[in-house]
Amino acid sequence: MGTSRRKGSVVPLGSQFPLEEIHKASKRVQDAITDKNNELHRLQTFLSDNNNLVNLVQKLPEQLSHDVMVPFGKAAFFPGRLIHTNEFLVLLGEGYYADRTSKQTVEILQRRGKTLDSQVDSIQAMIKDLEAEASLFNATASEVEDGIVEIMEEYVENGSDDGESESESPMEDAPSCGNDTATKVEYASLLSKMDELEKQEELDAQNGDSSEETTVDFDHSPYQRPVDNNPQNPEDINQATPLDRVANNNYFANDLRKKHNHQEDIADQLNFASLAVQSQVREGKNLSQNVKSVDASLKHPISQAASASKIEAFTGSIVEHAENLQTSSREQSSTSQVSGSQSLKPVSRFKMQRR
């Protein structure tokens, strides 16, 4: 608006919006409100008529016949009576009529009532909008009468990069919010980012998981011995473990103490993560001494892994293990934890069979 960059412009509001124009606009809006109110009134009459009719239709079949005056044209009627009081002929529209019982007629009428209700709602919303508009006009009119001036100044933009990155970081924390606001493309990129983060976390989780599982496996092995009616599937998974992977795990278990980073090799194949852990369990039995010492050194990673695995609780059995083991109080076994312990138990059983 302003010709120079620094200075703005000062315009009396009255010159931008002349009072007569405002009054004209306000009058137009008022007229529209009146129209809508009339329409609303008409609809409400329809609605009350409809409700009365519903009551009538419900009551009619209570008696076999009703004495009424039967209209004969507009200006005359005969004394007569209604018969077949549970048979109604209802207009469906376009000149089609249907024979209905009282109950079915009531249903039709109630559906009509719902339509009317929605129309009433929409008109009420329109009236609300128009009233807001009218109040705006009135406010403007009073401002013009007060002689308020409008001051305009040019806005100099700052670099807005920081703002964008700031707005993006909360989305990572709450992806559900991002889903609502961000476009699909943004959301996809966000998801890929989250996947990376999840991979990282799972890496850590496995790090803690493997050692934790081995240790707890030791603790629990006496309990698990009598359990024989375990599902067959986990056993199959164990048998399907590739040999080379087992060898890989050998190596992994040996170096577990020093090189946590090495686990990235295993963690890359996320699908086989559980298998790796389970076979790791078997190795852990042999290397019990080593693992015990590892466990002590791994206290911190374990807690991290537990918190991380809580986030992606849907991914698989590993998660359940970590959660179950971390709490390590088996007394508070809910149903989900039971399933977790079930998937854990076959490991030991398999182990027993192998030995």
Add this chain to the structure above:
Amino acid sequence: MDNLRQQKIQKYEEFVDKRLKPDLLHATAQRDKVFEQQKTFADLRRNIENLEKNSVTSLRTLVNLGSEVYVQAEVSNTQHIFVDIGMGFHVEFTWSEALNFIEKREEKIARQIEEYTQLIASIKAQIKLVCEGIRELLEFPAEKPAPERIF
């Protein structure tokens, strides 16, 4: 002088717009109502004559409950019919009595229609007159009469 004429013209125009034209609309609406009545009674008369011709003693019909929902109704005795005589009163007639009444009623309605037509015509004439007066005040040349139809 000119100013006075302007005022006069304005007054005439106001008279046309605010008095005569609403009157005309009102009269037309009234006449339409009477036309409707005429049609109602003509229908009734035809219906009763039909009943007489077919010597119907009992009748089955559908009654509109509103919102186009109909129920069957039975009239056991059609000899007596209640006819609207105006002001919300209904009188029990036999068929012949009803036909007599309807005949008289139709006469009256026809008279009413005639009256309204006269009224409408006079209002239209007044509008035309005032418009002509305005034209004279403005000193426009007289309009050419519409070409008359030659039979």
